[in-house]
Amino acid sequence: MTPRILLAIALMLSIATPALAIDLKGHLVPGGFAVGKAEPGATVLLGDNPAMVGADGTFVIGFGRDQGTEVQLTVIHADGHTEQQMLGIAPRTYEIQRIDKLDQNMVTPDPATEARIKADQAKVKTARANPSERHDFLQSFIWPAQGPISGVYGSQRILNGTPKAPHFGTDIAAPEGAPVVAPADGMVRLAETGFYLTGGTIIIDHGFGIYSSYLHLSRVDVVPGEDVRQGDLIGAVGKTGRATGPHLHWGLNWNETRLDPALLVPPMP
Structure with missing residues (x-):
């Protein structure tokens, strides 16, 4: 040419x-x-x-x-x-985290348990199915609980010696019953007390596909459809579901994409 x-x-x-x-x-x-x-x-x-x-x-x-x-x-x-x-996109590296002494059915569930887990996951998917036009995600987030960080986003998990899916969230170690608060305004989309893997579970809609989740709760103090404001009490730290001790698993999603909530907050006080 x-x-x-x-x-x-x-x-x-x-x-x-x-x-x-x-x-x-x-x-x-x-x-x-x-x-x-x-x-x-x-x-x-x-x-x-x-x-x-x-x-x-x-x-x-x-x-x-x-x-x-x-x-x-x-x-x-x-x-x-x-x-x-x-x-x-700036690259990141991830840790490897080994967790032992779990009930083996929590690691390799039998068929009946697997069906229960899938039913729980279907409820979670439904809760995130219709993102709202709320602009709550524009707030400066706060920590939903206080305590040492015991698990970080992205780490490869080895459970009872078996490599499993990465850890998609931030774990905050705290005494059972310690308060869990909303880190930003939003609307509760899911509030369950008995999920097999995650136990007491809450999902909050912050708008435009940004959802935060709170797992292993000992108490759930909100109901689906409830509006919450930043700092409102939503539940309490527990060790329900697949957990070796009391802690809050705090997760964040953009629709079905798992995000790192720790990027939204300053260092733990």
Whole structure:
């Protein structure tokens, strides 16, 4: 091809996919999420995953534990033209955590227990199925409980010597019955007391697919549909479900993508 033809093709490509001029605020790391604003009516994709876009154009995107160092952000505007940008994602390393002396049925459940676990998981999936347009995720979060950090996001778990799924959350060791509070405003989407693996379990909707979860609770003090404010008592630390001692497992999701809640708070007091 002649230099003139190559220049013409380059110009056509630059017009078809111009650089994306959207300011993202948040943590562009595995386990983080970022907030941006497109024009109202736009469609936003992170890779192949659609992001909810609010009436004002606000959207949230989240990055899983094994997110690569680059991911494509696509914005399809209401008039049909498309913009794309590769986002650089800072790498992370993860710990290995060994937990022994668990009931073996908690590690390799029998068929009846496996069916029960799947039923619990279906309830969790339903609780996260319809993200709201709440903007509570924009708050500065606080710790939901106080105590030493006994488990961190992303660590590879080896249970009774068997490699299992990574740990998707932050564990806070605290006495049984210690208070658990809402780290930000939101609406309770799930409140259960008897899940097999997670015991007392609460899920709070903070908007745009951002959900926080609280596991192994000894007491659940809220009900589905209840609005909570930051600092409100929602339950108490326990050791229900698969737990070797009293602690709070605090989790965070962007839809079905597991995030790291510790990125949202200052160091533990």
